[in-house]
Amino acid sequence: MKKSKLMLGNSIVVRKWNLSSIFKAIRKQGPISRTALTEISGCSAGTVSNHVRTLIKKGFVIETKKGISSGGRKPVQLMINPNKAYIFSIEIEVNQIKIVMFDLEIKIIKKSIIPIISKDDYKKTLEQVFFEMDKMMEEKNLKSDNLLGIGVAVPGLIDKVKGLLEFAPNLGWKNVHISKIFKDRYGLPILLNNEAKAAAIGEREYIYPKINNMVFVSINEGIGCGIFINGELYRGASGNAGEFGHIIIDTNGPTCHCGNNGCWETLASESYIVNRYLKLSKSNKELTKEEIYQRGKNGDEEAIEIFSEVGRNIGVGLVNIINGLSPELLVIGGDILEIKDYIDEEIIKKLEENALSISYKSVKIKFSKLGSLAAVYGMADLIIEMRIKFI
Numbered sequence: 001m002k003k004s005k006l007m008l009g010n011s012i013v014v015r016k017w018n019l020s021s022i023f024k025a026i027r028k029q030g031p032i033s034r035t036a037l038t039e040i041s042g043c044s045a046g047t048v049s050n051h052v053r054t055l056i057k058k059g060f061v062i063e064t065k066k067g068i069s070s071g072g073r074k075p076v077q078l079m080i081n082p083n084k085a086y087i088f089s090i091e092i093e094v095n096q097i098k099i100v101m102f103d104l105e106i107k108i109i110k111k112s113i114i115p116i117i118s119k120d121d122y123k124k125t126l127e128q129v130f131f132e133m134d135k136m137m138e139e140k141n142l143k144s145d146n147l148l149g150i151g152v153a154v155p156g157l158i159d160k161v162k163g164l165l166e167f168a169p170n171l172g173w174k175n176v177h178i179s180k181i182f183k184d185r186y187g188l189p190i191l192l193n194n195e196a197k198a199a200a201i202g203e204r205e206y207i208y209p210k211i212n213n214m215v216f217v218s219i220n221e222g223i224g225c226g227i228f229i230n231g232e233l234y235r236g237a238s239g240n241a242g243e244f245g246h247i248i249i250d251t252n253g254p255t256c257h258c259g260n261n262g263c264w265e266t267l268a269s270e271s272y273i274v275n276r277y278l279k280l281s282k283s284n285k286e287l288t289k290e291e292i293y294q295r296g297k298n299g300d301e302e303a304i305e306i307f308s309e310v311g312r313n314i315g316v317g318l319v320n321i322i323n324g325l326s327p328e329l330l331v332i333g334g335d336i337l338e339i340k341d342y343i344d345e346e347i348i349k350k351l352e353e354n355a356l357s358i359s360y361k362s363v364k365i366k367f368s369k370l371g372s373l374a375a376v377y378g379m380a381d382l383i384i385e386m387r388i389k390f391i
């Protein structure tokens, strides 16, 4: 297949030429003329014209006279038909679920965050999701036919081909056929992904499209990572590469869900903060992470000390990632962002002390800009990528 350079924003991305690339260029730069599309894609005018014809015929793209005129007759411009179809992006977290409906321009149409009522019971939890989805569709007067697909991000190990959630330790779910369950109900194409990888895709696509070597570290109850190498998400032989949460940083450390002791996520995640606080404060009340964060923000010294400690522990794992992969960019995301002002200095101090200077000099460290929505944006992007190719 012919490869071409497609300019998106200020970036040049080398990608295989297809309908989705054209669609994406129109989405990111539209209203745009066919001539401009031909110029930025490096493809022939005929190829561009054919793809555009297909997109218009199927109703995904419309012609408009909006846009800048260079004097005289206004050129016909192309833009996305945002209401042609909608996308559902679901992120199942450990205690809550995000359900977001996007239009084709990847604008949020509806968003709902619901607490998980009975965590151990995946059937009940998915019923909660279906209830919300059905409600949103009803409010917008939509049927399954109006949807392009459903993307589901989960905090666990998956078999992407089978659409199977193999193991989500922090949820306690094993071998759940997520894709089949959603497909049986809605009859739509479903994509299942690990939340950290979905978030990495979202952050790169929308915030850092120029960066080709990047690691996204998602810190929630556990820790997962998405790795971009030369502009491609690295999945490894099992499809689950990036489980840096289970690199061992202290062989005498606490026991992890995976069976080992001292995995990074046992010492640097939100679960660590909660467990440590409950232990040190001798609180006999079960506190949520949100309550502990609030206590810290109100000046609770014990909480603040634990935040610093977790910052140092996050730094230890990041040292390993930076030394091992030497990325251009390392993005820290996940719910830990809630306390980013309490951990940032400790993280940087650890990196300055322990990372190999040659790798540390070349890496930029950032907190996620998409924040808690990174994964749902990533899933929306993947659904468009998958579906538009075959319309």
Ligand SMILES: [Zn+2]
Pocket (backbone or CB within 6 Å): 245, 246, 256, 257, 258, 259, 260, 263
């Ligand atoms: Zn582990």
